[in-house]
Amino acid sequence: MNNNVFQEYVQAEQLLEQNEVMASPAELHGIICGLLCGGVQSTGKQWLTEFNSLVNDGMPMPAAVRSWLEQLFLLTQAALSQQSGLQLLLPDEDGPLDERLQAVSEWVQAFLAGFAVMQQDLDRASEELQEMIGDFSNITQLDDEFEEDEDNEASYFVLYEHVKLGAMLAFEEFGQFLPQAEKRPTLH
Numbered sequence: 001m002n003n004n005v006f007q008e009y010v011q012a013e014q015l016l017e018q019n020e021v022m023a024s025p026a027e028l029h030g031i032i033c034g035l036l037c038g039g040v041q042s043t044g045k046q047w048l049t050e051f052n053s054l055v056n057d058g059m060p061m062p063a064a065v066r067s068w069l070e071q072l073f074l075l076t077q078a079a080l081s082q083q084s085g086l087q088l089l090l091p092d093e094d095g096p097l098d099e100r101l102q103a104v105s106e107w108v109q110a111f112l113a114g115f116a117v118m119q120q121d122l123d124r125a126s127e128e129l130q131e132m133i134g135d136f137s138n139i140t141q142l143d144d145e146f147e148e149d150e151d152n153e154a155s156y157f158v159l160y161e162h163v164k165l166g167a168m169l170a171f172e173e174f175g176q177f178l179p180q181a182e183k184r185p186t187l188h
Contacts, residue, residue, distance in 0.1 A: 006087040019062040029089035030107035032073050034114020036080055037170035042178055050117055081173040081178040086164050097148050109140040119174050129173055134165040
């Protein structure tokens, strides 16, 4: 497996289109991340059952899509567990700003759906996470009519980082960390 899956948004769109999946890569990754951050079991296939019920009326995804989703799940799970380098699956940063903002909005909306399936008791969440969930709700209502300028690009970057931070915070509070491999002494 490689991390290139996060740089292959257009290829992911084509895969989904070819398999008649009516969701964007951003939405599907948002759901996966929401499930993980909400506490879906880190082993087994519970996540796939929950995912299919949210996206595909409980029906399994086509094999090629399922394989891609499993890779996406494992990479996302590892990034969250290791608290290192979570990437959001969004259009390339060279693409039009309005498309990227639309994708962030879709990602966040899907994240909230996945998170809500797993975590229905937000009273257990810290005040900071509750505030972040409120921010996410506001992000889903972004107006995607922005001029392409440096200020809006900078704002997009801040928004992207804020969303990543929110996901990491949710995972810290409710996610299931992967067990650390036992460290073996080095033999000389």
